[in-house]
Amino acid sequence: MKIAKPQVFLVGQTGINVPGLEAYLKETGNQEFLEVIAEARTQGLGDNELISSFFAKLCYRSLSLGKNANVKKIRSIKDNIIRTIEEGHGSIFEHACFNFALHDVSRVLTHELVRHRDGVAFSQESGRYCRLGIDITGMYIPPEIGNNPEALAIFVEAAEHALLSIEKLYEIFEIDEHDFARKKSLTSAIRRVAPTGIANEIGFSANLRAMRHIIAARTNEGAEYEIRMVIGQIAKIVEEHCPLLLHGGVKKAVAGLYQWAFPKHL
Numbered sequence: 001m002k003i004a005k006p007q008v009f010l011v012g013q014t015g016i017n018v019p020g021l022e023a024y025l026k027e028t029g030n031q032e033f034l035e036v037i038a039e040a041r042t043q044g045l046g047d048n049e050l051i052s053s054f055f056a057k058l059c060y061r062s063l064s065l066g067k068n069a070n071v072k073k074i075r076s077i078k079d080n081i082i083r084t085i086e087e088g089h090g091s092i093f094e095h096a097c098f099n100f101a102l103h104d105v106s107r108v109l110t111h112e113l114v115r116h117r118d119g120v121a122f123s124q125e126s127g128r129y130c131r132l133g134i135d136i137t138g139m140y141i142p143p144e145i146g147n148n149p150e151a152l153a154i155f156v157e158a159a160e161h162a163l164l165s166i167e168k169l170y171e172i173f174e175i176d177e178h179d180f181a182r183k184k185s186l187t188s189a190i191r192r193v194a195p196t197g198i199a200n201e202i203g204f205s206a207n208l209r210a211m212r213h214i215i216a217a218r219t220n221e222g223a224e225y226e227i228r229m230v231i232g233q234i235a236k237i238v239e240e241h242c243p244l245l246l247h248g249g250v251k252k253a254v255a256g257l258y259q260w261a262f263p264k265h266l
């Protein structure tokens with residue numbers, strides 16, 4: 001049996017379409033905003049932050065001075081985002097999103113992750129279509145098990161027994177001899193004896209508002225170790241690419257992993 005090592009890959013994120021943005025700013029007489037963007041880029045801000053601030057400023061006609069008599073000064077994108085978070089104007093963070101590929105995560109993890117409904121999208125490896133096997137299918141070993149040799153031996157034996165049983169069932173039904181539809185229905189029927197801990201792949205996208213919420217919920221010490229570890233990897237990527245999203249967050253090491261808490265709910 002393969003030992004799975006859950007990993008996160010940032011495969012995409014929202015980007016600015018420069019010609020389109022420039023055309024909009026020209027049409028509305030807001031070209032000054034290009035300087036505000038240039039300043040933000042020198043501060044290390046990314047497109048996710050820039051897009052969020054663009055929509056926040058669009059709401060108040062505050063992309064540049066002189067468009068709204070109530071606006072007396074133009075804030076930097078950094079200050080604008082911090083203020084927006086502190087005011088709880090969370091909806092502007094729904095415009096931008098991150099796209100992740102989660103590799104070798106258990107079906108325990110994916111079952112919990114897909115409970116999030118708001119501002120997220122998932123594309124999960126099909127258990128109906130993808131065959132399992134002792135040399136193909138991985139299992140993540142949680143530390144509670146891995147740290148106890150006797151428990152680990154029983155855990156591995158049980159998982160291998162299940163995967164070998166699956167291979168025997170494929171043989172009984174001579175699965176390779178059938179057409180695609182029958183292969184699919186057999187694969188799906190036989191997967192029922194697979195352990196819930198088997199590793200699989202899932203594509204996970206979330207807008208920034210949802211991301212902040214999920215980081216708090218799933219890095220919490222009350223959550224399961226594997227999901228804390230995986231969402232912790234995501235939080236690290238977000239820290240690197242979109243640090244302002246985590247503004248106001250309290251990060252502390254709990255039980256060997258970082259936990260994030262946000263006093264301000266977006």
Ligand SMILES: Cc1cc2nc3c(=O)[nH]c(=O)nc-3n(C[C@H](O)[C@H](O)[C@H](O)COP(=O)(O)OP(=O)(O)OC[C@H]3O[C@@H](n4cnc5c(N)ncnc54)[C@H](O)[C@@H]3O)c2cc1C
Pocket residue numbers: 115116117118119213217218220222223224
């Ligand atoms: C530590 C931990 C333990 C858990 N234990 C269990 C358990 O034992 N059993 C179990 O079934 N689940 C459990 N869950 C899952 C939990 O109940 C939620 O289903 C899951 O975390 C999704 O979060 P969410 O409801 O905030 O949804 P999200 O989709 O992430 O929603 C984000 C926010 O949007 C709002 N929202 C979303 N949908 C609605 C709606 N329909 N109506 C009103 N507001 C909405 C809420 O403010 C919500 O917080 C656990 C979660 C955690 C983090």
